[in-house]
Amino acid sequence: MSEKHPPVLRESATFDRLTIQEIQRAAETGIYDIRGGGTKRKVPHFDDLLLLGASMSRYPLEGYREKCGTDVVLGNRFAKKPIHLKIPVTIAGMSFGALSAQAKEALGRGASIAGTSTTTGDGGMTPEERGQSQHLVYQYLPSRYGMNPDDLRKADAIEIVLGQGAKPGGGGMLLGMKVTERVAGMRTLPVGVDQRSACRHPDWTGPDDLAIKIAELREITDWEKPIYVKIGASRPYYDVKLAVKAGADVIVLDGMQGGTAATQEVFIEHVGIPILSAIPQAVQALQEMDMHRKVQLIVSGGIRTGADVAKAMAMGADAVAIGTAALIALGDNHPRLDEELKKIGSAAGFYDDWQNGRDPAGITTQDPELSKRLDPVEGGRRLANYLRVLVLEAQTMARACGKSHLLNLDPEDLVALTVESAAMARVPLAGTRWVPGQGY
Amino acid sequence: MKTIDLSVATTRDLNQALHAPAEALAAREWLVTHPGGKHNLAVGVNEALSITIDGHAGYYCAGMNQKADITVLGNVGVGVAENMMSGSVRVRGSASQAAGATAHGGLLVIEGDAGARCGISMKGVDIVVGGNIGHMSCFMGQAGRLVVCGDAGDALGDSLYETRIYVRGTVKSLGSDCIEKEMRPEHLAELAELLDQAGFDADPASFRRYGSARQLYNFKVDNASAY
Numbered sequence: 318m319s320e321k322h323p324p325v326l327r328e329s330a331t332f333d334r335l336t337i338q339e340i341q342r343a344a345e346t347g348i349y350d351i352r353g354g355g356t357k358r359k360v361p362h363f364d365d366l367l368l369l370g371a372s373m374s375r376y377p378l379e380g381y382r383e384k385c386g387t388d389v390v391l392g393n394r395f396a397k398k399p400i401h402l403k404i405p406v407t408i409a410g411m412s413f414g415a416l417s418a419q420a421k422e423a424l425g426r427g428a429s430i431a432g433t434s435t436t437t438g439d440g441g442m443t444p445e446e447r448g449q450s451q452h453l454v455y456q457y458l459p460s461r462y463g464m465n466p467d468d469l470r471k472a473d474a475i476e477i478v479l480g481q482g483a484k485p486g487g488g489g490m491l492l493g494m495k496v497t498e499r500v501a502g503m504r505t506l507p508v509g510v511d512q513r514s515a516c517r518h519p520d521w522t523g524p525d526d527l528a529i530k531i532a533e534l535r536e537i538t539d540w541e542k543p544i545y546v547k548i549g550a551s552r553p554y555y556d557v558k559l560a561v562k563a564g565a566d567v568i569v570l571d572g573m574q575g576g577t578a579a580t581q582e583v584f585i586e587h588v589g590i591p592i593l594s595a596i597p598q599a600v601q602a603l604q605e606m607d608m609h610r611k612v613q614l615i616v617s618g619g620i621r622t623g624a625d626v627a628k629a630m631a632m633g634a635d636a637v638a639i640g641t642a643a644l645i646a647l648g649d650n651h652p653r654l655d656e657e658l659k660k661i662g663s664a665a666g667f668y669d670d671w672q673n674g675r676d677p678a679g680i681t682t683q684d685p686e687l688s689k690r691l692d693p694v695e696g697g698r699r700l701a702n703y704l705r706v707l708v709l710e711a712q713t714m715a716r717a718c719g720k721s722h723l724l725n726l727d728p729e730d731l732v733a734l735t736v737e738s739a740a741m742a743r744v745p746l747a748g749t750r751w752v753p754g755q756g757y
Numbered sequence: 758m759k760t761i762d763l764s765v766a767t768t769r770d771l772n773q774a775l776h777a778p779a780e781a782l783a784a785r786e787w788l789v790t791h792p793g794g795k796h797n798l799a800v801g802v803n804e805a806l807s808i809t810i811d812g813h814a815g816y817y818c819a820g821m822n823q824k825a826d827i828t829v830l831g832n833v834g835v836g837v838a839e840n841m842m843s844g845s846v847r848v849r850g851s852a853s854q855a856a857g858a859t860a861h862g863g864l865l866v867i868e869g870d871a872g873a874r875c876g877i878s879m880k881g882v883d884i885v886v887g888g889n890i891g892h893m894s895c896f897m898g899q900a901g902r903l904v905v906c907g908d909a910g911d912a913l914g915d916s917l918y919e920t921r922i923y924v925r926g927t928v929k930s931l932g933s934d935c936i937e938k939e940m941r942p943e944h945l946a947e948l949a950e951l952l953d954q955a956g957f958d959a960d961p962a963s964f965r966r967y968g969s970a971r972q973l974y975n976f977k978v979d980n981a982s983a984y
Contacts, residue, residue: 346978347978347981348976348978460878461840461858461859461878461880464840464859465821465840465842465861466801466803466821466823466840466842467823469801469821493974493975504899505861505880505881505899505900506899506918507918507919507974509974509975510918510974510975511974511975511976513897513916515878515897519839519855519858519859519874519877519878519896520817520835520836520839520854520855520858520859520874520877521816521835521836521855526816526835529796529797529815529816529817530816530817532796532797533796533797533800533816533817533820536768536769536772536797536800536801537772537800537801537820537821538801539772539773539776540769
C-alpha cells in the first residue's frame with residue numbers, strides 16, 4: 318500500500334470487534350459469559366408500530382378533560398378475590414437475592430403508591446416486600462425456594478412460572494457472591510454456593526399435570542387467589558391454549574427483551590422471540606377459545622414508555638409488566654454512578670453485570686454497604702413517578718385514538734413501519750392495507 | 758371422629774372443612790372414606806389433626822401439610838406431601854413420582870415403593886421408604902434425610918446439596934456429585950432414630966450413606982463435563 322493510498326481498515330461483519338473479543342474472552346476463561354438484562358440486539362419492537370390518531374373518521378377525546386379509564390381487573394375467571402388495579406402497568410417478578418431488600422421494598426412502595434401490583438421472585442417473599450405491597454403476586458417457581466403455605470395465603474395472587482422471556486427453557490442462577498446468609502437461609506442452601514434453579518417443576522410435567530397443580534393451589538388457598546401462568550415467549554399460541562385449558566386465570570407473556578438477573582449471554586441473545594411477535598399469537602389463542610378479556614393477558618419484555626403500553630394494549634393485552642425499566646427508575650445505570658461503574662469495567666447506560674453483586678446503585682446486590690445506598694422511600698417515589706408518566710402517556714395516546722379506556726384500544730389503531738413488524742404484529746404496513754401473510 | 762364420605766362430598770368440601778379455623782374444628786380425628794384416587798386430598802392443612810384416608814389417593818395428597826398427621830390406607834399418586842412443612846404423612850401402600858418433592862419439614866413414610874424423583878429438591882423433610890425408589894431420586898436435594906430400605910434407581914442424588922441419603926439395598930448409579938460417605942456413629946444414631954420413627958425394624962449397620970461431594974457448589978471449568 319503506497320503512502321498516497323493509506324490502508325483502509327475494514328471490519329468484518331461476521332467477525333466484528335465484539336465477536337473477536339468474545340472469542341478471546343472464551344479462550345482465556347473457558348466459561349461462557351453471564352450477565353443481566355435482556356437482549357441487546359435490535360429486534361422488531363413497539364417502536365416499529367405507530368398509533369393512528371383520530372381525525373374525521375374517528376372522534377378524539379379531549380386531553381386532560383374527558384375521562385380515559387386505566388383500571389383493570391385480573392383473575393376474575395375462577396378466583397373469589399380477583400385483583401383490581403388502578404393502572405394496567407404491573408411490576409414483574411424479581412427475586413430478593415437478585416435484588417437487595419431495599420430494592421424489593423422500593424418496588425412495593427412505588428407500586429402501591431401508583432395502585433398496582435408487584436411480584437416476588439425465586440427465593441420467596443420478604444416481610445419488607447409484603448409489608449409495602451398493596452397487591453403482591455407470589456411466584457411459584459420450579460425451585461420452590463422459600464415456598465410455604467403461610468406466604469401463599471398472604472399473597473394476593475399466585476404466579477406459576479413456566480418460563481421467562483430472557484431464557485425460555487432455561488433455569489435460573491444466582492452466583493455465590495449474592496448468596497449471603499439471609500438469601501441462603503430463605504432458600505435452604507449453603508452460603509456462597511452458585512445457586513441453580515431447575516428449569517422444570519419438580520412435581521408435574523405437561524398441561525394435564527398443570528391442571529391438577531392449579532387445582533391444588535386453589536384448594537390450598539380456598540379458591541381465593543387468582544392463578545397466573547407465566548410463559549417465556551417461544552411458542553405462545555400453543556402455550557397459551559394449554560395454560561388456559563389447564564385453568565389459568567391470567568397469562569403472563571414475557572418476550573425476549575425481558576430482563577434476567579443472571580443468564581448466559583448466548584441464551585439471552587439467541588433463545589425466544591420478541592414480544593411484538595408473541596402478543597398476536599397469544600391473543601389469537603385466547604380469541605379462539607372465547608377467552609380474550611376473560612383470561613387476562615399481561616405482556617412484558619421491553620416496555621419503556623406510555624407508547625409501548627398503549628401499543629401493547631392495542632394489540633390485545635390487558636396489562637403490561639415492567640422489570641428493567643422499574644430498576645432504571647429506582648436508579649440503576651444513573652449518570653451519577655458513571656465513575657464508579659467505570660472502575661468495575663462498565664459505564665452508566667451500559668451496566669449489565671447484575672449477576673456479580675457489585676451494583677453501586679444498591680439495587681442488584683446483597684452487599685450491605687452498597688444496598689444501604691438505595692433509600693426505599695425515595696426509590697418508591699421515583700418508581701411511582703415513572704409509573705404515573707407511563708399511564709399519562711398511554712392515556713394521551715388513547716384519547717387521541719378516541720378511546721375512553723385503555724382497554725378500548727384495538728389493533729385497528731395500529732400500523733407498522735416495516736414489513737417485518739407488520740407481519741409479526743399482524744397490522745397493516747403504514748399507508749397500505751397489507752398485512753403480510755394475510756393477503757391484501 | 759368426623760367422617761367425610763367422598764362418594765358424596767367433593768374434594769372442595771373436604772379441604773374447606775379441614776381449613777376451618779382452629780376454634781371451629783371440634784373434631785381432631787378425621788376419616789375420609791371412598792377417596793377413589795381423587796387428587797388434592799387434605800392439601801394445605803394447617804392444624805394438628807389426625808386424618809386417615811381409607812383408600813387410594815391421586816396427585817398431591819397432603820400437599821403443603823403443616824402440623825397434621827395424615828395416613829393413607831392405600832397407594833398415592835404424584836407428589837404426595839409435596840412441600841410439606843411439618844407434621845407427618847404415612848402411606849401404607851406405594852407412592853408414584855416426586856414423593857415429598859421440595860418438602861421443608863415433617864416426616865414422610867412410604868411403606869411400599871416410591872417412584873422416580875422421590876425427594877426431589879427436598880428442603881428439610883425426612884423421608885423413609887420401606888421398599889425401593891426410582892431414578893433421579895433426591896435430585897438437587899437441599900436438606901433433610903432420605904432413608905431407603907430397598908434399592909435405589911439410576912442417578913441417585915444428582916446435583917445434591919446437603920441432604921443425607923441412607924440406602925440398605927443396591928444403588929443402580931449415583932448422580933453427579935453424589936458419593937458414598939463413611940457411616941460414622943452419629944449417622945448410625947440418626948438412622949436408628951429415623952427407622953424407629955417410621956416403625957421399620959431394620960439394622961442401621963446394614964445401610965450405606967451417600968451425600969454431596971460438594972464439587973459442583975461453585976462452577977469450575979474443570980467440572981464442565983459433570984453438568
